[in-house]
Amino acid sequence: MKIAPRIKKKIISTIIICILVVYAILTLIPFYFLFVRTFVATSEMTDLYIWIPGKYEVSKKLAVNSIQERLKIEMPKFKQRFGIPQDDRLQPRMTIADIAEKYDIPLQEMIEFFETRYRFHGWLFTLTPRMVEGLAIYRSMLNSVIVTVSSLVLMIVLSILTGFVIAGFRKRWHFYIYTYYLVSLIIPPSLIIVPKYILMNYLHLINTYFSIILPFAAGSALSTMIFTSYIGTIPKDFSDAVKIDGGSRLQYLWHVVVPLCIIPIGTLTVIELPQIWNQFLEPLLYLEKQQLYTLQLYLRGFLGHNSDDFQAFNTAILVSIIPMLAVYLSARRLFVKSLMAGAIKG
């Protein structure tokens, strides 16, 4: 059957659009499910919830020990909320019906309280400054921020300097340095984890952030390549102009080259930021003290410490994804453009 070429093109276009739309929806589905599951109590884990669930059904036979175990409610606050004297001990087997009777609290009020507690347990638990291995989630986020920002800033500074010197390859050794970085692209990192650890150990950098920051600061293949080629495209007229005006090389660097390099700085940031933030193996190796844990290490520790509380764990996963996603979505134009450009260089 011969179809006119124009119609054929239209059909193909439509099919392609359908495929892309389906893929886009499928890509977002895992995140959607993750979000929904933060509201699904661990005891409902095996039920399929496509929407955010409604009220959790709380029976009046709910016992105190369950509440303590599953919801990790702080007893003093609980007693305060319902006007129970702080000194009264609540027996583990007491049900909320018993409590309501004993302390003259309307049962309905207690039930409603727990209905919402169960739904929001994930968020309440994860976001209150909870100590997991002596570390709260906010501290680990801060640690990640410290490591990421320092690594990135140092990398940019040193790579610009490298690019500044070797752009144009006027001398032989310029080329060797460039090749050295290039070769590091194909060296599998797994080849050097053990020697690197021994080195860090020898330099007494274990349990410091330097063990993570310094390798990044040294510059990667990508950073060197980006700045070398970009600075290489700066016309000689600029440096001549500075020279004529009596400026030094340093002034040329600071007043001309660096401002011009905003674009490659943006590209590099976009590519390296997720890589540093999402790193797991190196922090796992080098950071043993729990106060130093980055967000990823915290997430893993969270599972270890709360292995029976999947609602909270799913929330922790979502919370750990949010920072990077937020950065990405707020600068998505820049991200997409730079990732494309990065692929071209690569």
Added chain:
Amino acid sequence: MDVTVEWVGLDNFRTILFDKDAYEHQLLINSVYRNGIFFLLNYFFVFAFGLSFALFMYKGRFGQGFFTIVYIPMMVSGLAMGFMATMLFAKSSGSLNLLLLRLGIIKKAINIQSDLGSMFLLPLIVGWQYAGYNMGIFLSGLYSIPEETIEAAIVDGANGWQRLTRILIPQMWPSIIIATVMCITGSFQIFDQAVALGALGGNKNVEFVVVAFFKLAFSARGGNAIAKATTMTMIVAVPLLLISGVLLLLQRKVQQQ
């Protein structure tokens, strides 16, 4: 960490490569085998996702929206991605399992921690995560093909399929090689996702090469374990390095043509 050195010549190599009873030998063989299969499946997805999307996006303008969405999985850390995968595919409580069972699409739940489950699901998930990255590589290759070549082909009467197989793909060799090298290097680095699936807790189905190194070198096995682990890294990584090097040299040659 005990770093005392004891010279044993090539003993470590001999044990790991040839001593069938040695723990390290079996660790090496199993992890390389597992990682090899992972690489092959991952390589398939590199093209299934990356090349397809690159070709689709090349043909027309489908808006920034798709690009934004494709790159989202890349922003998620490997660890979180692995945990999300268990959330979706856990044997009795995975969301996608429950959904697919309910819709009748599958009869039995897919267990991501089983051997078959992790063998097929993990490459899919990693391929999905890096779909954007691979798409970028192929797109840049496509954009580097001069317009005139394609127009000449249209004038000569080549139809879409012929343009694809005779013109576009051959001209994209440099990108294909780069995607291959990145896939090789990347596949044998897989670690975060494996840990999320329980690699450090005893799940043997996700014991990939880096997991094996890690367990050997940094667990308290004593007795020269670090040296053996380093030997193992060399045995695996050096051939990979050579293959990547050769491929990249090949790419330089092709690009110069």
